[in-house]
Amino acid sequence: MTTELRGKSAIVGAGHAGFGEAHGLTAYDVMAQSALAALGDAGLKLSDVDGLFCTMMEDSMPALMAAEYLGIQPRFIDGTMSGGSSFVNYLTSATMALDAGLCDVALIVYGSNQRTASGRLVTASRPPAYEAPYNPRYPISAYAMAAARHMHEYGTTREQLADVAVAARAWAQRNPEAFERGPLTREDVLGARMVGDPLTVRDCCLVTDGGGAIVMVRADRARDFPKAPVYVLGSAAASSHRQISQMKDFTVTAARDSGARAFAAAGVTPADIQAVELYDAFTINTILFLEDLGFCAKGEGGAFVEGGRIAPGGVLPVNTNGGGLSCVHPGMYGIFTVIEAARQIRGDAPGIQLKDIDLALAHGNGGVLSSQVTAILGSQNTL
Amino acid sequence: MQDAKGPDQLFQRALAEGEILLPKCDDCRAYHFFPRVLCPHCHGTAISWKQAGGKGRVHTTTVVRRKPERGGDYNVCVVELDEGVRMMSRVEGIAPGEVVIDMPVTAFVGEAEGVPAVLFKPSEG
Numbered sequence: 303m304t305t306e307l308r309g310k311s312a313i314v315g316a317g318h319a320g321f322g323e324a325h326g327l328t329a330y331d332v333m334a335q336s337a338l339a340a341l342g343d344a345g346l347k348l349s350d351v352d353g354l355f356c357t358m359m360e361d362s363m364p365a366l367m368a369a370e371y372l373g374i375q376p377r378f379i380d381g382t383m384s385g386g387s388s389f390v391n392y393l394t395s396a397t398m399a400l401d402a403g404l405c406d407v408a409l410i411v412y413g414s415n416q417r418t419a420s421g422r423l424v425t426a427s428r429p430p431a432y433e434a435p436y437n438p439r440y441p442i443s444a445y446a447m448a449a450a451r452h453m454h455e456y457g458t459t460r461e462q463l464a465d466v467a468v469a470a471r472a473w474a475q476r477n478p479e480a481f482e483r484g485p486l487t488r489e490d491v492l493g494a495r496m497v498g499d500p501l502t503v504r505d506c507c508l509v510t511d512g513g514g515a516i517v518m519v520r521a522d523r524a525r526d527f528p529k530a531p532v533y534v535l536g537s538a539a540a541s542s543h544r545q546i547s548q549m550k551d552f553t554v555t556a557a558r559d560s561g562a563r564a565f566a567a568a569g570v571t572p573a574d575i576q577a578v579e580l581y582d583a584f585t586i587n588t589i590l591f592l593e594d595l596g597f598c599a600k601g602e603g604g605a606f607v608e609g610g611r612i613a614p615g616g617v618l619p620v621n622t623n624g625g626g627l628s629c630v631h632p633g634m635y636g637i638f639t640v641i642e643a644a645r646q647i648r649g650d651a652p653g654i655q656l657k658d659i660d661l662a663l664a665h666g667n668g669g670v671l672s673s674q675v676t677a678i679l680g681s682q683n684t685l
Numbered sequence: 686m687q688d689a690k691g692p693d694q695l696f697q698r699a700l701a702e703g704e705i706l707l708p709k710c711d712d713c714r715a716y717h718f719f720p721r722v723l724c725p726h727c728h729g730t731a732i733s734w735k736q737a738g739g740k741g742r743v744h745t746t747t748v749v750r751r752k753p754e755r756g757g758d759y760n761v762c763v764v765e766l767d768e769g770v771r772m773m774s775r776v777e778g779i780a781p782g783e784v785v786i787d788m789p790v791t792a793f794v795g796e797a798e799g800v801p802a803v804l805f806k807p808s809e810g
């Protein structure tokens with residue numbers, strides 16, 4: 303996104319459904335309930351939606367399935383699939399479509415029943431041909447190898463990784479919507495079942511059901527809705543590979559590029575950001591993205607997160623809903639980074655509401671550290 | 686695959702015959718992996734096949750934990766060959782947890798999931 307699109311669109315509705323376990327519901331049921339929740343939040347109806355931005359873990363044409371299910375015939379559809387980052391990426395295409403008049407009400411939506419459907423990751427994608435014979439366990443083997451390399455190059459420790467999970471849990475404990483709210487210590491994480499060295503099951507995101515949706519309109523009518531508008535100030539995408547064996551530097555993600563461009567578009571710096579919502583599929587993600595987005599130097603992410611520095615009361619509020627590690631992770635988490643960032647700015651976060659938030663960052667990750675999308679959201683005061 | 690034509694077919698046919706061939710660009714002289722119809726570095730389309738030297742180092746590694754009754758733990762790693770290309774594989778002949786980053790390894794053609802595959806063992810000496 304370029305500076306010309308800064309503040310041209312706004313989020314006027316956000317909602318979710320099916321958090322935790324959505325017994326008896328299909329992924330599309332959860333998707334539709336999420337859409338209704340976000341539209342209700344905006345005071346709009348499904349019949350108002352003329353732009354649909356959607357992908358799902360099942361089917362090869364999920365956006366068409368979603369439009370059919372919802373009973374709408376959008377003028378504009380974007381079903382680009384870059385994994386969990388897709389829903390942050392749609393902020394760019396929705397802003398472009400709204401700005402160009404290709405649609406007037408954009409609905410970004412996702413739903414999944416992956417916990418009650420099988421308890422394992424549901425995916426329509428096949429393992430890459432040159433990796434499949436070695437039986438990596440997707441996606442954890444990929445993230446484990448990134449963590450191993452970061453530990454090797456920078457001395458990052460398992461304790462520091464564990465502290466990411468502990469911080470996420472501390473935020474979740476104050477969020478009634480979060481799925482995991484029990485106590486969690488560093489020792490609990492370190493002593494949990496090892497799944498893919500160096501990551502234990504507590505270094506891994508949850509497997510839950512759930513869906514989320516946001517509604518966007520052009521900025522010129524953003525103040526005509528019940529909730530305070532949250533403006534898209536900048537958003538940018540970058541990708542570096544699809545297969546983990548093709549990642550050039552296992553310790554540097556394309557978030558370095560997506561972040562730099564999103565900050566430039568928004569005209570702000572990491573020091574200006576008051577709440578950071580990152581896609582934490584695994585504990586190593588939070589460390590990598592804090593480094594690559596410029597909140598700390600490369601290699602210093604471990605020390606940056608250590609001992610509650612990103613927990614409530616720490617130096618930087620990160621994943622204030624509890625993140626994918628403790629709040630919700632229904633296959634793809636990206637949309638929840640946007641929802642939590644928007645709610646912090648609006649002042650109606652379900653858990654800990656930070657004071658006077660004007661600028662928040664949402665960052666989506668897709669594939670195996672493959673796709674990175676950064677968005678910077680702001681209140682009316684930031685225009 | 687006697688009449689192998691495409692890059693993937695040519696690589697797999699060589700592997701079935703016990704040979705590891707790597708694609709090398711005639712224009713920029715760089716190797717690449719996986720095999721494809723163009724060079725990902727300079728986008729040239731003149732590609733030759735070279736016998737792999739077989740020497741490399743473990744770039745990064747993990748142990749996939751699996752219940753003993755399902756076959757037990759195993760190694761998954763990414764090896765960087767001396768030719769400069771990386772591939773996913775596993776190191777055999779030592780415990781999966783003893784595979785470490787930067788360990789020198791030597792390639793051999795073995796079998797994985799019932800198909801011929803490039804595997805590695807610790808280099809001697």
Ligand SMILES: [Zn+2]
Nearest residue numbers: 710713724727
């Ligand atoms: Zn070339």
